[in-house]
Structures are given as structure tokens and as C-alpha cells.
Amino acid sequence: MSPLSPQIKLAIVDDHQIVIDGLKALLRGHPQFEVVVECNHPEQMELILATQPVDILLTDIMMPIMDGAQLAKLVKEQFPHIKILALSMSGQGELVSKMIDESDIAGYVLKNIGKQELIGAIEKIATGGVYFSDVVLDEMLQYSERKIRNAETHLTTREIEIIRLIEEEKNNKQIADSLFISERTVETHRKNIFRKTKTSSLIGLIKYAYENKIIVKK
Numbered sequence: 001m002s003p004l005s006p007q008i009k010l011a012i013v014d015d016h017q018i019v020i021d022g023l024k025a026l027l028r029g030h031p032q033f034e035v036v037v038e039c040n041h042p043e044q045m046e047l048i049l050a051t052q053p054v055d056i057l058l059t060d061i062m063m064p065i066m067d068g069a070q071l072a073k074l075v076k077e078q079f080p081h082i083k084i085l086a087l088s089m090s091g092q093g094e095l096v097s098k099m100i101d102e103s104d105i106a107g108y109v110l111k112n113i114g115k116q117e118l119i120g121a122i123e124k125i126a127t128g129g130v131y132f133s134d135v136v137l138d139e140m141l142q143y144s145e146r147k148i149r150n151a152e153t154h155l156t157t158r159e160i161e162i163i164r165l166i167e168e169e170k171n172n173k174q175i176a177d178s179l180f181i182s183e184r185t186v187e188t189h190r191k192n193i194f195r196k197t198k199t200s201s202l203i204g205l206i207k208y209a210y211e212n213k214i215i216v217k218k
Contacts, residue, residue: 008126009053011037013045013071014060014087019111023058026115033122042066049079056106056125061088061095069095072103083125087111091136093143094213107131146212153196160214162189167206167215 010033012020020038027033037052039045042059043066049057057075061068072084083106086099091110099105106125109117110133121131132140155163158179165175172190176183199205209215 007034008032008122009034009036009055010058010122011035011039011045011049011052011054011056011082012058013037013039013042013063015040015042015063016060019060019087023118026118030119033119042068042071045071046074046078049075049082054079054082056083056085056122058085058087058122061086061092069099069103072099072105076103083107085109085121085125085131091133091139093136093139093141096132096136096140097143108136109133110135143213150212150214155193155196155214159189159193159196162186163193163205163209163214166190166202167209 010027012023012035014020014023017040020040024035024038027035037045037048037054039048042063045057057072059068059071063071066074068086068088072086075082075084084103085107086096086105087109089111091108096105096108099108107121107130109121109131113121113133117133124131161179162175165178170178172183172186176186179186194200194205197205197208199208206215
């Protein structure tokens with residue numbers, strides 16, 4: 001960027017001030033960037049952005065009261081000219097895909113990236129490009145593959161409920177009581193589940209459910 005180019009005005013929101021301070025330290029010495037807004041409370045950003053011009057919003061994902069996905073959606077609706085770069089500790093392919101669909105985010109990076117990658121990401125986004133960390137791209141690919149597999153499997157909502165109850169070590173009678181259906185119906189569902197998932201044991205079924213995010217580890 002040439003010395004005559006206008007500065008890229010940044011807003012940073014994270015509920016941990018130490019993260020904001022770290023990002024500002026990484027950007028120090030790069031006059032093309034100007035942090036004009038820093039905030040620990042995402043629910044306040046709508047009012048701040050209404051009075052302070054910003055080119056790019058850097059937002060954390062996991063925050064209380066309003067998370068990064070909710071904030072990104074609000075900003076895109078109220079301030080569509082602002083480009084959004086999400087920062088997180090993990091890739092979360094499903095969340096990234098949702099934010100692309102709902103908020104048209106321009107990038108998603110992990111908080112463990114180095115200075116040069118951060119600067120490169122912001123500069124690319126500022127010129128109309130997009131930037132996603134390699135780990136995030138891998139997570140998105142895996143999520144897309146899981147969606148395809150699940151679509152091909154055609155598990156019903158009821159079958160997914162039963163898989164989750166099986167993972168909780170519920171027997172047929174307990175599952176039947178929980179769902180207000182007969183034990184015979186539960187057994188029919190179990191046979192269909194094994195057939196559709198191409199598994200033949202409870203361990204195999206639970207492994208399939210974890211791998212395809214039907215069950216999320218707590």
C-alpha cells in the first residue's frame with residue numbers, strides 16, 4: 001500500500017481486553033491500519049458504528065450476551081459496507097458456513113496466527129478479497145462432506161433423537177418412554193438406523209454419530 005493510500009479503519013471487539021491489546025501490538029508499526037474502535041461489549045457496537053466510520057470489523061466469536069455470529073449478522077444488516085473478519089480459537093466448519101451464508105463475512109482466522117498472516121488477511125479483505133485460514137478451510141471442507149454423507153444417509157429427526165438417546169445408554173424401554181412410542185417402534189427405528197449408517201454395533205454407530213456431528217462431545 002502506498003503512503004498516499006487512505007488508512008484502513010479497524011474496529012476490534014473481544015470480551016477479553018488482553019486479546020485486543022495483543023492485536024493492536026501486532027498492528028503497531030503498520031501505518032496503513034488505524035484502530036478507531038475497540039470494545040469489550042458486542043451489544044454496544046451497533047451504536048458505536050453508527051457514529052464512527054469503519055472499514056473492517058475484527059470480531060471474536062465466543063462472547064457473552066451477543067456472540068460473534070449474531071454481531072456479524074447485525075453489522076451486515078445495518079452497515080453492509082463494513083467487511084467482517086472473525087477470529088476464534090477453533091475452525092468450527094458449520095459456524096463458518098453459517099456466517100458466510102447469513103453475514104457474508106470476508107474472513108475467518110484462528111487466534112494463534114502470526115503477525116504476517118494477520119496483516120495479510122486484513123490487507124486482502126480491505127482490497128475486496130477474502131481470507132480464511134487453512135485450518136478453517138479444512139474444517140469447512142469436512143463439514144461439507146459430512147452434510148453430503150448425512151443427506152445420503154437420510155436419517156429422520158426421530159432416528160437422530162434415538163441415536164442421541166442410545167449414546168446416553170438408554171435401553172429400548174427408556175427410549176420408548178422418553179419419546180412416547182412403543183418398544184417395537186423403537187426396535188424398528190434401530191434396525192433402520194443401523195441399515196442407513198452401514199454400522200453393525202453400538203460402538204460403530206456411536207463412532208459414526210461423533211464423526212458426522214450427529215452427537216457433539218460435551
